[in-house]
Amino acid sequence: MEKTIKKKKAFIDWFLDSNGATSVAVVILGLFAGTIIVLAVGKNPAGLYKALWQSFVGYFNKGMGKWSISPLGDTLTFTIPYVLCGLSMGFANRVGLFNIGAEGQYTVGMLAAHAFAVLVKPFPGMWFFCLVVAVLAGAIWGGVVGILKAKFKISEVVATIMLNYIALYTYRLVALYLLPSGATNRTYRTADFPSQALLQKVFIPESALNIGFFFMLLAVAVYWFIMEKTALGFSFRATGFNKNAAKCSGINDTQAISLSMAIAGAFAGLAGACVLLGSLRFGRIMQGQDNYGFMGIAVALVGNSRAIGMLLSGILFGALKSAYSLMQFMNIPREVVNIIEGLIVIFIALRSGLELVKQYRAKQLVKQEASK
Amino acid sequence: MNIFSMIPTIMMVVAPILITAVGGMICERSGVVNVALEGLMTVGACSAACAACVMQFAGAGKFSVWIAVLIAMIVSGIISLIHAVAAIDMKADQTISGTGINLLADGLAIFACQVLFGMDRTDAIPIRMASDKLGFYPSFYISILVLLLSWFVLYKTPFGMHLRACGEHPAAADSVGINVRKIRYIGVFLSGVLAGLSGACAVMTQTIQFTSALVGGRGFIALAAVAFGRWTPIGVFGASLLFGAAQALSVLLNGTAIPSEVFNLIPYAITLIALIIFSGRDYAPKSAGIPYTKSSS
Numbered sequence: 066m067e068k069t070i071k072k073k074k075a076f077i078d079w080f081l082d083s084n085g086a087t088s089v090a091v092v093i094l095g096l097f098a099g100t101i102i103v104l105a106v107g108k109n110p111a112g113l114y115k116a117l118w119q120s121f122v123g124y125f126n127k128g129m130g131k132w133s134i135s136p137l138g139d140t141l142t143f144t145i146p147y148v149l150c151g152l153s154m155g156f157a158n159r160v161g162l163f164n165i166g167a168e169g170q171y172t173v174g175m176l177a178a179h180a181f182a183v184l185v186k187p188f189p190g191m192w193f194f195c196l197v198v199a200v201l202a203g204a205i206w207g208g209v210v211g212i213l214k215a216k217f218k219i220s221e222v223v224a225t226i227m228l229n230y231i232a233l234y235t236y237r238l239v240a241l242y243l244l245p246s247g248a249t250n251r252t253y254r255t256a257d258f259p260s261q262a263l264l265q266k267v268f269i270p271e272s273a274l275n276i277g278f279f280f281m282l283l284a285v286a287v288y289w290f291i292m293e294k295t296a297l298g299f300s301f302r303a304t305g306f307n308k309n310a311a312k313c314s315g316i317n318d319t320q321a322i323s324l325s326m327a328i329a330g331a332f333a334g335l336a337g338a339c340v341l342l343g344s345l346r347f348g349r350i351m352q353g354q355d356n357y358g359f360m361g362i363a364v365a366l367v368g369n370s371r372a373i374g375m376l377l378s379g380i381l382f383g384a385l386k387s388a389y390s391l392m393q394f395m396n397i398p399r400e401v402v403n404i405i406e407g408l409i410v411i412f413i414a415l416r417s418g419l420e421l422v423k424q425y426r427a428k429q430l431v432k433q434e435a436s437k
Numbered sequence: 438m439n440i441f442s443m444i445p446t447i448m449m450v451v452a453p454i455l456i457t458a459v460g461g462m463i464c465e466r467s468g469v470v471n472v473a474l475e476g477l478m479t480v481g482a483c484s485a486a487c488a489a490c491v492m493q494f495a496g497a498g499k500f501s502v503w504i505a506v507l508i509a510m511i512v513s514g515i516i517s518l519i520h521a522v523a524a525i526d527m528k529a530d531q532t533i534s535g536t537g538i539n540l541l542a543d544g545l546a547i548f549a550c551q552v553l554f555g556m557d558r559t560d561a562i563p564i565r566m567a568s569d570k571l572g573f574y575p576s577f578y579i580s581i582l583v584l585l586l587s588w589f590v591l592y593k594t595p596f597g598m599h600l601r602a603c604g605e606h607p608a609a610a611d612s613v614g615i616n617v618r619k620i621r622y623i624g625v626f627l628s629g630v631l632a633g634l635s636g637a638c639a640v641m642t643q644t645i646q647f648t649s650a651l652v653g654g655r656g657f658i659a660l661a662a663v664a665f666g667r668w669t670p671i672g673v674f675g676a677s678l679l680f681g682a683a684q685a686l687s688v689l690l691n692g693t694a695i696p697s698e699v700f701n702l703i704p705y706a707i708t709l710i711a712l713i714i715f716s717g718r719d720y721a722p723k724s725a726g727i728p729y730t731k732s733s734s
Contacts, residue, residue, distance in 0.1 A: 163532050213712075217716035219716055223660070223708075223712065224712065226472070227708050230657065230701075234702040235698075237698045359539070363540070398551035401544070405544075410536055411541060414523045414533040
């Protein structure tokens with residue numbers, strides 16, 4: 066009897082200590098809440114799970130008379146910006162910063178790639194240079210926040226929120242007034258991109274899955290390498306743990322903060338270029354925010370800012386987004402997906418409450434020991 | 438175009454920003470940062486539009502507008518309590534829970550429209566707020582009233598002093614018997630109620646129906662107005678006036694030589710520049726954003 070109690074306790078302790086386990090629990094809780102909401106409006110929640118399942122394995126397309134795996138392609142295509150924006154948030158998070166500005170860094174990355182693609186004379190391999198300028202633009206946009214934080218002590222949360230909107234309207238200004246306008250529609254589209262600037266499609270041609278996916282995987286590897294294997298990454302993590310202690314042991318915290326925000330911005334900038342040149346494939350004029358940057362926050366939080374964790378949670382959110390469009394056919398209001406996403410973030414925030422449970426349990430243990 | 442004839446329109450745009458900003462100010466002065474203002478406004482606007490449509494389709498008259506406004510305030514207030522529980526009791530990262538509410542609000546609003554109206558916006562609201570002889574909407578007078586009330590409560594009542602103490606030095610407030618938890622709960626709840634009021638005012642004056650683009654970043658503009666207005670009622674008023682005017686002019690001067698995007702950009706750029714210029718001098722409540730843990734003695 067005593068043994069089983071001990072085992073049970075050990076499970077709770079393991080659960081409380083494991084970030085991965087609580088992340089999984091949070092996702093399950095989010096899906097559970099979504100199920101209840103679908104039930105509450107009198108619909109069949111099975112459609113929600115069917116859509117999620119189809120976003121991985123595809124469905125039987127009656128019109129074409131064959132199995133279509135394009136939903137999987139969509140899932141993986143959405144995964145590209147989700148993971149990259151997650152890396153952006155996560156990288157800053159490891160240094161103790163809250164980068165709510167992936168949205169803006171994504172937007173300027175997209176703008177830089179856009180401008181390069183329509184202004185420079187087309188040449189073979191042009192797409193690669195588009196990605197490079199996007200990465201640089203994102204890095205600058207993020208780096209500015211880092212400098213403001215390190216030198217002027219300006220809250221990175223407020224600064225990035227401002228820069229998100231500055232990026233959005235700058236995009237519109239530049240696209241509407243400075244870039245060559247398209248022949249068809251001047252309010253929604255600019256001139257088309259040359260084919261050399263587009264990212265080549267791979268694997269599933271009927272979806273928009275493109276070589277940006279490999280760059281995303283590369284970015285995950287780079288993230289892991291910088292964070293875990295280099296002295297630079299160590300200085301970042303040390304600054305994140307305790308800024309003053311890091312400073313005392315000779316780490317330049319100003320440099321760590323500025324540089325980490327620049328690298329964070331670079332990831333988000335790449336995301337912008339991949340979406341524009343890989344998924345959209347036309348010279349768009351942004352009407353509003355794409356929300357990939359904000360969802361990146363969720364991706365990073367669920368993935369605990371670890372490289373593999375964020376890759377997995379990025380795929381999960383990609384599947385949710387893919388399921389969003391599939392749910393039209395399931396007779397379920399598809400916005401339940403957005404509700405689930407929001408709830409997951411709220412549950413993640415509430416996770417800090419587990420810390421209180423831990424403290425309570427530690428206290429109980431001390432009391433028990435004392436009474437023996 | 439005559440500048441005076443534009444004033445009512447400008448004030449129509451200013452009012453929601455001002456009301457939300459006052460809520461944000463109260464919340465931050467109590468020690469909780471609320472980046473969920475945007476989402477709370479969305480929830481308020483949507484619930485006001487849904488309530489008004491449902492009541493008016495059933496034949497309700499003019500008074501239904503005000504019941505809808507009241508419903509919006511209650512719903513947003515309830516949603517804001519999620520933030521309160523997370524930030525105050527669970528000692529959560531306030532930016533995370535705020536972001537979560539922003540994401541949730543968009544989903545909830547459109548979901549409600551899907552369920553009630555079968556599309557991703559509400560039907561057109563038959564009866565909305567009417568403007569008076571001068572062209573001002575009731576929302577303008579409400580916003581001024583809210584501003585004056587906030588000033589009076591914050592600076593002229595014991596409660597206001599307690600609230601400000603909780604934002605500056607909660608431990609000191611606690612030591613003289615102020616219930617920090619209760620005060621902060623009230624602060625967050627008030628910001629939710631006011632954001633709901635503001636969302637309702639926006640949907641009842643500026644448009645005919647709720648759409649997902651209605652709020653369009655104005656919650657974040659209000660957040661900027663709080664910082665730019667240095668957390669004081671008079672400052673927040675000035676900032677809201679400036680930012681609201683910029684928003685209004687982006688619409689009023691559309692098609693002239695200056696692109697509307699320039700006006701859209703102004704609030705954010707000004708706030709960022711102001712933050713740089715005034716950096717080093719701390720105007721923000723000292724303990725805003727930091728959960729308060731009672732030291733166990």
